[in-house]
Amino acid sequence: MKNITNLLPIKYPIIQAGMVWVSGGKLAAASANAGILGVIGAGSMKPELLKEHILKAQSLTKHPERLAVNVPLLYEKSLEQFQMALDLGIKIFITSAGSPKTYTSWLKSCGAIVIHVTSSPELARKCEAAGCDAIIAEGFEAGGHNGRDELTTMVLIPQVTDAVKIPVIAAGGIIDGRGMAAAFCLGAQGVQMGTRFVASLESSAHENFRKAIIHSTPSSTMLVMKKHVPVRLLKNKFYEGIKKLEDEGASEEKLIQELGKGRARQGMLEGNLEEGELEIGQGCSMVRKVQSVEEIVNEVVNDYQKIIKGA
């Protein structure tokens, strides 16, 4: 099977997802050291903070070429984030939450590799037309922000691989070697994993959040905020408040008001499990212990190889 180690300077076809409040320089460096793509989630980071994380990651790995930055295009600071990262030698960008047309040509003219995150075959075609090198196709199972059509990884990946010629990286619900093998059967050339790495030793997730993940059950997450921007959350008091409003038919404005400000930071970074927003994937109940990134990668790759050989 073809895989993205031809496109990216990594040993295994795995991308550690860029995640707000969770994937800083430490996690990205651990991922690069383990042979996969280490991604700093720029999220709403100010350029100076992003600089700190990139420098930290570069100081902690002998494989700086395996470092990437995930830039959501919905913030004002995107251009400054790109410029800062390029100046520091970053050559791989993952873009999301915006049009692939906006920055792809320019980034490519700067010598960068560009991968855009999509949740539909239609958007995948637009990414290809915009000149992206690859696509991350993210299913309904994924934590955090999510597509409106609710296409699951099982249904999304074959349709995206049919729609484009560039490599497709599968995301959403991939926790172990079984998920990785399944994604390859569906036509993917790589996988992006987020949830499993949230509960790694090197993530910036608060210990309370990591504990909540390893004690979660299959029914612990749900997709909400569909009238605004759909987001998959670990159920807690904050989630129940949103859910109640939705069941009552609340407007988008009312939902945004309930959402408030800084809830994600409060939950994921500061560990407030009641009032905070806890973004996590549906596969969280398959994560049963906190492990180092190296341990996770070795386990996933070994299990994947066993399954493929047994097939």
Add this chain to the structure above:
Amino acid sequence: MKNITNLLPIKYPIIQAGMVWVSGGKLAAASANAGILGVIGAGSMKPELLKEHILKAQSLTKHPERLAVNVPLLYEKSLEQFQMALDLGIKIFITSAGSPKTYTSWLKSCGAIVIHVTSSPELARKCEAAGCDAIIAEGFEAGGHNGRDELTTMVLIPQVTDAVKIPVIAAGGIIDGRGMAAAFCLGAQGVQMGTRFVASLESSAHENFRKAIIHSTPSSTMLVMKKHVPVRLLKNKFYEGIKKLEDEGASEEKLIQELGKGRARQGMLEGNLEEGELEIGQGCSMVRKVQSVEEIVNEVVNDYQKIIKGA
């Protein structure tokens, strides 16, 4: 890889799903003839009508041992349906929408094989404890009635196979050989396919409904009626009515009133694409032509084998 051809007298580890208004004797016989399990969806059939369909299926195949009946346990007539089918020589039952405890021991004492449909690892354990021979684990992608936890096939199957020792058959979003191969990587020993067979030549689906499927897009379905019994529908005027009420926060009573009576028959059997209820899986947009069951099975199995060999 182990597969359910050890348990069931079939050539390929595929089950044609029992579906209300769609899978009568003709479809079940075509499936048995093609080497897979042919399932008559008893749904709300009166015992006399079920008898007709069983006799018809038996008359159309040289493999009556490959015929099964799917009995949803929520109707009053379940016991009569079982009795009728047993009297006619049916030895394989798929039960759903009720407790696996109710009939499993009795059916097994009559010499039957019993497979229960679940949508969570917790219920899978209950099926095993009740003595079921196998489990069909059905993900969020599936058409028609659906689990409350919205667990997708990708996330559900590994957790169910971890939870029980009896064989697990994957359902939900499996349309072609890629999906079948993925399901096996996730730990399944067989697959159940519904949507693909709705658009077969031998299904009882109205021609209008079959056409709607082969012209559907990835965003054509959605799960609704979550306050009552969640159901995945092809979007149409009927769906829009339900959706509008839900967005306004309508009560379960109001939704049931909007649902009305006989909508599924009106849509799927009679072909009223506006006012009828059209139950279909999320993978419908991967079905691009109406084919015979034999053609479908050969295509799926050949593609599956190619993928497994290429892995």
